[in-house]
Amino acid sequence: MKKRTLLNxxxxxxxxxxxxxxxxxQMPNDAIYMPKGTVCIGTMYTHSSWNQYxxxxxxxxxxxxxxxxxxxxxxxxxxxxxxxxxxxxxxxYVWTKTSAGNLMGQKGIQDLGxxxxxxxxxxxxxxxxGLAGLSIPLGNYVxxxxxxxxxxxxxxxxxxxxxxxxxxxxxxxxxxxGTYMWxxxxxxxxxxxxxxxxxxxxxxxxxxxxYDMGARIGILKQKWQTEIWAERNSxxxxxxxxxxxxxxxxxxxxxxxxxxxGKFQPKALGVNARVGYVTNGLNMGQSTxxxxxxxxxxxxxxx
Amino acid sequence: xxxxxxxxKYSGLAFAMIxxxxxxxxxxxxxxxxxxxxANVDDKAGTWKTxxxxxxxxxxxxxxxxxxxxxxxxxLAALKGLSNTLTKEQQEAVVYWGAGAVYRxxxxxxxxxxxxNIPPASNADGKYPVPDAANPLADPKFPFANPPYTARALAYxxxxxxxxxxxxxxxxxxxxxxxxxxxxxxxxxxxxxxxLPSYPSEDAVVAAASVTILKAMFPGEVPYLEAKMKxxxxxxxxxxxxxxxxxxxxxxxxxxxxxxxxxxxxxxGMSAANNQALTAGMIxxxxxxxxxxxxxxxxxxxRPPMLPxxxxxxxxxxDKATLAQIRPAIPYVxxxxxxQKDFDELSKINKNQTREQARIANYWADGAGSYxxxxxxxxxxxxxxxxARFSEVRMARTLALLGTAEMDAGxxxxxxxxxYYTPRPQQFGLKxxxxxxxxxxxxxxHSTFSAAAATVLGYIFPEQAExxxxxxxxxxxxxxxxxIHYRVDxxxxxxxxxxxxxxxxxxxxxxxxxx
Numbered sequence: 163m164k165k166r167t168l169l170n171x172x173x174x175x176x177x178x179x180x181x182x183x184x185x186x187x188q189m190p191n192d193a194i195y196m197p198k199g200t201v202c203i204g205t206m207y208t209h210s211s212w213n214q215y216x217x218x219x220x221x222x223x224x225x226x227x228x229x230x231x232x233x234x235x236x237x238x239x240x241x242x243x244x245x246x247x248x249x250x251x252x253x254x255y256v257w258t259k260t261s262a263g264n265l266m267g268q269k270g271i272q273d274l275g276x277x278x279x280x281x282x283x284x285x286x287x288x289x290x291x292g293l294a295g296l297s298i299p300l301g302n303y304v305x306x307x308x309x310x311x312x313x314x315x316x317x318x319x320x321x322x323x324x325x326x327x328x329x330x331x332x333x334x335x336x337x338x339x340g341t342y343m344w345x346x347x348x349x350x351x352x353x354x355x356x357x358x359x360x361x362x363x364x365x366x367x368x369x370x371x372x373y374d375m376g377a378r379i380g381i382l383k384q385k386w387q388t389e390i391w392a393e394r395n396s397x398x399x400x401x402x403x404x405x406x407x408x409x410x411x412x413x414x415x416x417x418x419x420x421x422x423x424g425k426f427q428p429k430a431l432g433v434n435a436r437v438g439y440v441t442n443g444l445n446m447g448q449s450t451x452x453x454x455x456x457x458x459x460x461x462x463x464x465x
Numbered sequence: 466x467x468x469x470x471x472x473x474k475y476s477g478l479a480f481a482m483i484x485x486x487x488x489x490x491x492x493x494x495x496x497x498x499x500x501x502x503x504a505n506v507d508d509k510a511g512t513w514k515t516x517x518x519x520x521x522x523x524x525x526x527x528x529x530x531x532x533x534x535x536x537x538x539x540x541l542a543a544l545k546g547l548s549n550t551l552t553k554e555q556q557e558a559v560v561y562w563g564a565g566a567v568y569r570x571x572x573x574x575x576x577x578x579x580x581x582n583i584p585p586a587s588n589a590d591g592k593y594p595v596p597d598a599a600n601p602l603a604d605p606k607f608p609f610a611n612p613p614y615t616a617r618a619l620a621y622x623x624x625x626x627x628x629x630x631x632x633x634x635x636x637x638x639x640x641x642x643x644x645x646x647x648x649x650x651x652x653x654x655x656x657x658x659x660x661l662p663s664y665p666s667e668d669a670v671v672a673a674a675s676v677t678i679l680k681a682m683f684p685g686e687v688p689y690l691e692a693k694m695k696x697x698x699x700x701x702x703x704x705x706x707x708x709x710x711x712x713x714x715x716x717x718x719x720x721x722x723x724x725x726x727x728x729x730x731x732x733x734g735m736s737a738a739n740n741q742a743l744t745a746g747m748i749x750x751x752x753x754x755x756x757x758x759x760x761x762x763x764x765x766x767x768r769p770p771m772l773p774x775x776x777x778x779x780x781x782x783x784d785k786a787t788l789a790q791i792r793p794a795i796p797y798v799x800x801x802x803x804x805q806k807d808f809d810e811l812s813k814i815n816k817n818q819t820r821e822q823a824r825i826a827n828y829w830a831d832g833a834g835s836y837x838x839x840x841x842x843x844x845x846x847x848x849x850x851x852x853a854r855f856s857e858v859r860m861a862r863t864l865a866l867l868g869t870a871e872m873d874a875g876x877x878x879x880x881x882x883x884x885y886y887t888p889r890p891q892q893f894g895l896k897x898x899x900x901x902x903x904x905x906x907x908x909x910x911h912s913t914f915s916a917a918a919a920t921v922l923g924y925i926f927p928e929q930a931e932x933x934x935x936x937x938x939x940x941x942x943x944x945x946x947x948x949i950h951y952r953v954d955x956x957x958x959x960x961x962x963x964x965x966x967x968x969x970x971x972x973x974x975x976x977x978x979x980x
Contacts, residue, residue, distance in 0.1 A: 225765035264896055264897050347493070352828055354835065361579050363844075364493055364494060364495045366493050405605075406605075408833070
């Protein structure tokens with residue numbers, strides 16, 4: 163019975179998708195909105211790897227890591243509650259590995275993310291958008307076996323302001339955003355650890371808050387989109403990786419990234435892709451990443 | 466749909482606010498330790514058997530001035546001035562040091578061990594520079610406070626504290642100078658005052674003894690240690706606990722006893738513990754004993770093994786003939802059916818480590834950046850002794866029994882490791898979730914350290930013996946779950962550690978404490 167219901171929903175969704183007029187797969191870092199009553203599900207595969215990292219400010223290789231690779235598959239539905247209010251959910255499955263050394267790869271379901279996206283101002287192609295984000299760890303993964311851990315186990319509340327101007331005729335746009343992330347303390351399996359040059363006798367670890375800033379320039383058309391982007395992600399404080407030690411969740415991780423993003427969605431079904439490269443960082447790997455995704459948009463029947 | 470969107474909007478916002486507030490509170494709660502009046506002042510401790518002092522009076526402490534002398538009256542007046550009103554910082558220092566002198570200096574030593582527990586990085590030539598005691602803050606820092614190093618540092622620290630306190634107790638009850646607040650009831654004191662005579666000050670004895678040992682063990686930390694000692698001595702005056710002459714006499718005694726203890730440390734064989742020239746002969750000897758496949762470093766570049774000759778360092782509670790006698794039997798040889806069975810167990814975990822296995826492996830990992838397994842057990846002992854409201858001298862005895870057992874465990878385990886020179890499971894393709902130690906596999910250091918510690922602590926705290934034993938067993942099996950030891954390494958390590966712990970108990974039972 164249950165199976166059949168699911169099948170019906172899928173069928174209905176497929177049909178409505180075929181008739182859906184507007185195709186607008188969207189992300190938490192753009193000013194695109196799903197029209198009311200439509201859903202776009204993105205399923206994305208990401209591959210990110212580095213063979214050099216910043217140990218504090220020292221850029222180094224590690225022959226006992228070789229190349230470190232993080233891969234993930236993420237399901238990301240964007241839901242049009244109204245034309246100006248969207249919800250974006252995300253849930254990744256992540257796995258890590260190294261090409262050298264003895265460290266065991268980690269794998270598992272990571273954190274459930276949710277963004278509420280509101281178009282607050284919308285005047286002549288110019289918009290200001292407010293986003294509130296929430297991320298909650300779903301998997302019981304180990305957060306302090308870095309760099310192999312798949313996440314940090316933080317609960318995160320994010321506030322983001324995103325401004326966009328899209329030239330109505332050409333579809334050329336510029337976007338800028340800034341985000342502040344409040345990150346919760348986490349619990350680790352150990353009841354003593356070292357951070358800030360001292361030993362803490364507790365299993366609770368302070369993870370620094372973080373911010374990001376991004377700028378994008380691109381073209382958005384009915385069926386396709388292309389953009390180049392630059393982002394800066396940074397903790398607001400934290401300690402540094404000690405000489406020849408491993409990273410730890412208290413580290414002040416920072417990265418500057420540049421990249422390209424594109425999307426092609428002629429009908430309900432579409433694809434998107436992104437490449438990114440870290441140009442500069444602190445307490446992080448200098449990663450090169452690419453992402454490819456499949457997008458599928460459909461309408462939801464009102465009941 | 467509108468209604469639905471509103472519900473979603475508001476519940477989402479409310480949820481975000483709740484989580485947001487939880488996310489904002491970053492205060493960490495750590496267990497706080499405060500001072501106490503000891504359950505027993507151990508007034509006969511001046512007769513307890515010392516480790517290295519030939520007698521409790523080997524170091525002379527001159528008789529103090531009488532409490533009616535003008536000198537003492539002046540000291541008391543000065544003390545009143547210092548203890549009358551305290552700043553917030555002074556109050557905090559009083560509370561911090563009031564938790565216990567031995568307790569705090571053991572904690573400081575563990576903290577230093579953690580800060581110095583990082584293996585040197587390889588240089589551009591693919592070599593690992595050896596830390597240099599003469600240049601301790603250069604890269605790599607000296608020391609690399611690995612488990613054998615930390616076991617030894619903590620052993621000398623506790624032995625120096627213990628011998629110095631036994632001597633101090635002797636003089637306390639010989640001279641019987643009352644605490645300042647018992648001489649003058651109007652003196653304001655910030656800590657519990659026991660019946661213990663105050664000359665020489667047990668806090669000054671412990672501070673000076675500890676700083677003397679720790680300066681030698683962590684030569685890059687001299688300014689830090691001197692600042693800590695200064696604060697410790699000042700805190701005794703801010704608390705109204707000791708006049709200056711109590712502190713001066715205690716400082717002299719503690720420093721002199723520790724200097725004698727350092728004499729043993731300098732000649733205990735540690736300077737030859739990293740003699741890498743011996744390893745070729747060790748490998749040949751292991752092969753002649755039937756070990757077909759010997760240990761190889763799994764690091765790139767190949768890292769020389771950690772302290773291959775630590776097994777030759779002087780033991781505390783048994784002699785070298787005993788060390789050879791109690792050495793664990795030869796382990797399963799690679800390729801044998803028994804070895805295969807142990808390896809298969811690890812292969813299974815390698816494929817499908819459970820979260821609980823990972824948790825246990827992580828809890829006991831005590832790897833780089835930690836105060837190592839000996840530090841872990843010192844913490845357990847210090848906390849148990851604090852909760853039992855042990856006097857300073859009894860706490861020092863506890864930690865000396867534990868500390869010497871841990872150093873003996875390290876020596877005996879390392880001797881076995883390099884006697885058999887057996888390969889780690891990673892030599893056969895397995896990974897690890899805790900990091901791979903760079904020295905031979907058999908026996909497990911964690912198992913040996915933990916069983917020795919649990920045995921000693923079970924003797925001192927009989928009502929907690931089962932808990933400590935269960936913890937040691939878990940520490941041992943954690944190395945299987947972390948995939949870096951075969952079961953036989955762990956089981957034989959536990960047995961070995963238990964025997965080693967019993968030698969410390971034999972000493973404890975014969976030290977005249979009647980405990």
